[in-house]
Amino acid sequence: MKIGILNGDDIGHEIVPETVKVMHAAAQATGVRIDWEPIPIGRTAYDSLGTTMPADTLQRLAALDGWLLGPIGHMAYPKVPEAPNPHPILRKHFDLYANIRPVKSYPTLKSVHQGVDLVIVRENNEGFQPDRNVVAGCGEFRPTHDVTISVRVITRAGSSKVARAAFELARSRRRHLTAVHKDTVFKLGCGMFVEECHKLAAEFPDVRFEEAIVDTFAMRLVMTPQRYDVVVTTNMFGDILTDEAAGLVGGLGMAPGLCAGPTHAMAQATHGSAPDISGRNIANPYAMIMSGSMLLDWLGRRNGDAAAVEAGARIDRAVQRVIQQGEALTPDLGGTGTTSGMGDAIAEEVRAG
């Protein structure tokens, strides 16, 4: 399979190479052949090629099966047309409508809760996000100096697609899906999202389906996260709830993600580019490495390639063992290890089985 390597910015230059190291080890151990294609993006691309998103990027990505995208530090980009934030463009262009974000606690790691094993499926391309909910212009505008209007877009097709991805995921797990919304207030927008979820519930009678109002859900997530399996929600609610959920199990370094669409998938951790710790070899590579594992699993299932599914599972097992051993962990996990040391330890465990 062909997989792109897009480092992104700041800690992306540290955690993405560790992810490639681990995926390479997993591919070798399982007989999966990966052709890697490094593609410049972000600040590095701007400095060398004059744009954060070189003109041939979309074309090059289209020829791949999927890619790793490191975190993007777009807030630090120069405010010029040549320096757009690349990731909304990628999510939109490839219709990466489902942002799948697992949250898992580990018994040996400090965590607000134990026994957490849930996945939030966040709609990725519409909702309130003004940089991607319209095809031209921007979904947020200011008619006068003192008035701002933000537009939220909810479509039947978008809701149905993300709900289907969530139902399918729930079917492969504990068969429990919670749709999070606020149709008590957003009667039309959230109402349409929930209607589409209900239509699909009829197609998945083996999945226990329930609804939760977003504010109640936010509270329950903090108090009893163990009661959830798969959660599906609209873009903005998902953005907030995934960070909240990551906080329950050790912070942003523990929050992987996969943006999946009809033809491609992009491994992208939930966290940002963490400029405060960049260049110090202390960033936690867990989220990016687990995103890479998710990409292998997704590609394996899609192509009926059992070896690729096993490569992903092998990474999961290796990560679990390294966390349990506790020796190579980065400072955010209470350890004294380094990014590269943790990557090495995981790659070694991958080779061991």
Ligand code: ATP
């Ligand atoms: P964005 O808005 O782009 O998502 P953000 O404002 O949420 O970014 P992050 O860059 O994600 O900010 O960082 C938030 C905090 O979490 C910072 O203190 C950062 O150091 C920490 N952090 C983020 N990712 C990691 C990681 N992989 N390992 C360790 N700490 C991390």
